Amino acid sequence: MVFDAVQQARLSRWNRRLLNGYWGIAVLTVAAASVYVTTSRWNPHYIPAAILSIHTLWMMLGLLVVEAAYVLLKRFQDYVVICGGAALSLNLITTFPQVSPSLTTLFLPILASVFYFQRRKLLFAYGLSLASFFFIHIVVLHEFSSSPWGERIAMTVILTFGTFLGLEIRRRGHDLLQDLKSTLASEQELLVRNILMDKMAKTDALTGLYNHRSFHEYLDELMIHGEQNGLGFHLALLDIDHFKKVNDTYGHQAGDAVLIRVAAVIREMVSPNDFPARYGGEEFAVLCTETGLAELLIQLERMRVRIAGMKHLELDGNPVTISVGIHTFSKGCSKEELFDGADEALYAAKHGGRNRMKVHGKEVMTLTP
16 A cells, blocks of 8 residues: 555654664763763773773674664564664663663663554564563673562563553554544545546536536636637537437437447547537537637548448447537627527538538538538
């Protein structure tokens, strides 16, 4: 899913931020060690080189190893980041073994794993933190402890409780994520439904062309632009000849099949910026905005010839023809005048024998007899 891909990309950025945070902690540790060494009253034999102690050098080296592993082990980058937190924690504790709060850094792997909202990574971090604590306590901290087993039990309880909180945060995050996905899915479904409803409101269900209402809305906008900016356009009315006879002879189902095929030809052969619509019954209308009259006549003539050459199985292989009336809009022309002119041209084409075109006010009827 696209949502999951986006989340994965963001997770990589969070991994980088966590690693940068580790480096920030390391720099602060070096600064703290420097201050501690230079100001310590218990170190009268202070040597400047001791500022960068062996522990801080190991810390830097360890982070470089983590960075290399992060680049090389791309499939396990999340686990590398978690392990990096454990390595940094161990180094901090060995740097300041007498500072009890340094033990809180054992939560670093657990805190890092919370970002992934995955149970297995949280449990992995818990096991890693617990193992790190027992290792460092047995190797280093037991010398500074008066009650080793008491501290081990107490720290185990603390880490377990912290992990439990992390699991609860993960569960809450998972619930929020599911709610977000559900909300997005609902919004997408609503958007698709609105688009379909808008399309249904604007198009004719049978032919897929624009319907009568959307045609007039578009025409009104064109006429406003025409009056304001002098935009010229053409209105072409196309009518299937003897269509009533088709319905009466072969039935309305056959008539619908013819309408669908004729509409498909109109939709295919008009220019991209033309506006084809089913005006009503067997009548179609096309608004042409970027075509001159001469080009429009050639375009409509090709359409007329193609429709006349189509065979319809529903009509026993017989073709149908169309008649076309054209009127050009000019500034000052009203909507009624525009349609009256196109209707008069269409009537002239019908009266002249059908299967031809007629331009209002001109003698041109068709390019091919």
